[in-house]
Amino acid sequence: MIAVKYFGAIAEKTNSKSEEFLFSELSLSQLIDSLEKKYQLSSMTFSIAVNKTIITNAENCMLKNNDEVALLPPFAGG
Amino acid sequence: MKLLYYRHLQEASFLNYDLNPKIMEIIRYNRQMILPEIGAMGQQKLQDAKVLIIGVGGLGVAVLPYLTAAGVGEIGIVDDDTIELTNLQRQVIYKNNSIGKSKALEAKEMALALNPLIKINAITEKLNSKNVISLFEKYDIIVDGTDNLKTKCLINDACSVTNKPFVYGSVYKFEGQVSVFNYKNGPTYSCLFPEESITVGNCNEAGVLGVSVGIIGMFQANEVLKMILGIGEVLSGKLLVYNFLNNEQHKFDILKSDSTIHKASFDYKYSEVESIEIEASKALKQINNPEVVFIDIRNEDEYPKLKIKNSIQIPLNQLEFELHKLNTETTFFVFCQSGVRSKNAVEILINNNYNNAKSVVGGANAIEKMINNESVSVF
Structure with missing residues (x-):
């Protein structure tokens, strides 16, 4: 199982704060691709954290069971 | 004996406000100076510190009074904006009759009324690539109270050039982000959000409660004081995300992935943008x-x-x-x-x-x- 947490405007698009996916193994880019399609996120900018660490290179990241992914858009309000 | 001494000072202060300024300072800052983590040495560090606040909107007006009251020796305020009616719901230092006046000048007046012992510099200019470097060089810590990503990127680049810590704060509806970038060569804003071509609404467009920007501004002021005093753990290499509706908070680790920007590459990058x-x-x-x-x-x-x-x-x-x-x-x-x-x-x-x-x-x-x-x- 992989848990995904959504923040800011992303959570508005997905209409939920978090979601769980029943995969034991999945690449991060596969997950992001499918989420982008499902929720039409391609126009949005966000950073990705895996297990609470911001990922700089999503290309080669394999997710494993119990991993937690977070999608973090930049906030601009002040 | 010690208690008696303070009480004696307090009574004296009621009688005569023209006491020795040093004694007035000891009375004014007493409640923080009696913390062993601060003391007279910590108060001196605050007195010697120079902090620049970029933007006195929702975030900046939360940061400013607390740094002022704590006795940060010199505070710069950069804002070219004037106060509008729609600001008053969250920019709580301004008064109803401040509408139409300069934010930086009104904020300065408020701060000096609160604490006349410190120096406040009001800079009624828009922060841009031309004035940013010389401005940042005069201060120790830069606080981001801006409401747009373009300026945050400019602050980040200029903090890298001038080697100053960048106290970041930002709000989207009922969530806020806080971090300290470029602290002792730590990760920067561009390690977190590398792309500049991003558009997200500011508070005017997205909507925000005054307390939300207030809470995030308070987190920023707290980081500033910790850095000056050298206490606690600075939020460097971490992104704090706070949810005001359920009080959940998440901390993410940010790894350093970019290199320091030098003045020449800064000049090159911005030479065309604003010309x-x-x-x-x-x-x-x-x-x-x-x-x-x-x-x-x-x-x-x-x-x-x-x-x-x-x-x-x-x-x-x-x-x-x-x-x-x-x-x-x-x-x-x-x-x-x-x-x-x-x-x-x-x-x-x-x-x-x-x-x-x-x-x-x-x-x-x-x-x-x-x-x-x-x-x-x-x-």
Whole structure:
């Protein structure tokens, strides 16, 4: 199982704060691709954290069971 | 004995406010100076500190009073904005009769009324690539109270050039982000969000409660004080995300992935961005770009006539009356004979929200020369 947490405007698009996916193994880019399609996120900018660490290179990241992914858009309000 | 001493001082202070200033300071800061982590040494560190707050909107007005009250010796406030009625719901240091006045000047007045022992510098300018470096060099810590990503990127770059910590805060509806970037060569904003081509609404567009920006501003002020005092753990290499509706908070680790920006690369990066001029050679490279329109602002009797595909002629004295024909999203390269009048035209355009307008250096003379010399295809 992989848990995904959504923040800011992303959570508005997905209409939920978090979601769980029943995969034991999945690449991060596969997950992001499918989420982008499902929720039409391609126009949005966000950073990705895996297990609470911001990922700089999503290309080669394999997710494993119990991993937690977070999608973090930049906030601009002040 | 110690207690008696303080009580004695307090009583004396009620009787006579013109006591020795040093004693007045000890009384004023007593409640924080009695913390063993602060003491007289910590108070001296606060007194010696110089903090620059960029923007006194929702975040900045939360940061400012607490740094002021704590006795941070010198505080700069940068804001070119004036107070509007819609600000008062969250920018709580301003008064109803402040509407229309300068934010930086009003904030300074408030701060000095709270604590006359410190120095406040009000800078009523917009932060830009020209003034940012010399401004940051005068301070130890930079606090981000801005409401747009473009300025956050500029602050980040300038903090890297001047080697200053960048206390970041930002709010989106009921969530806030806080971090300290570039602290002792730690990760920067661009390690977290590398892309600059991002558009997210500011508070005006997205909506926000006053307490939300207040809470995040308070987190920022707390980081500033910790850095000055050298206590606790600075939020460096971490992004704190706080949810005001359920009080959940998440902390993410940020790894350093970019390198320090030097002054030369900063200058190069920003030389074109904010300039209202463009070299003729660079303008001509976009001659076939359908989103670029050349405007010839010369009078009809001026030569050479240039045949450029996407071009229109509007004499300078007609420009203001013809603006309605132009689209604000279009990029305009404006030229006259030699590049003097076209700068006036660009100012008119920018003042009317045609922000993508540039004046062609050297005007029609330079363009014609380029066309002749390099046989640029103009059709």
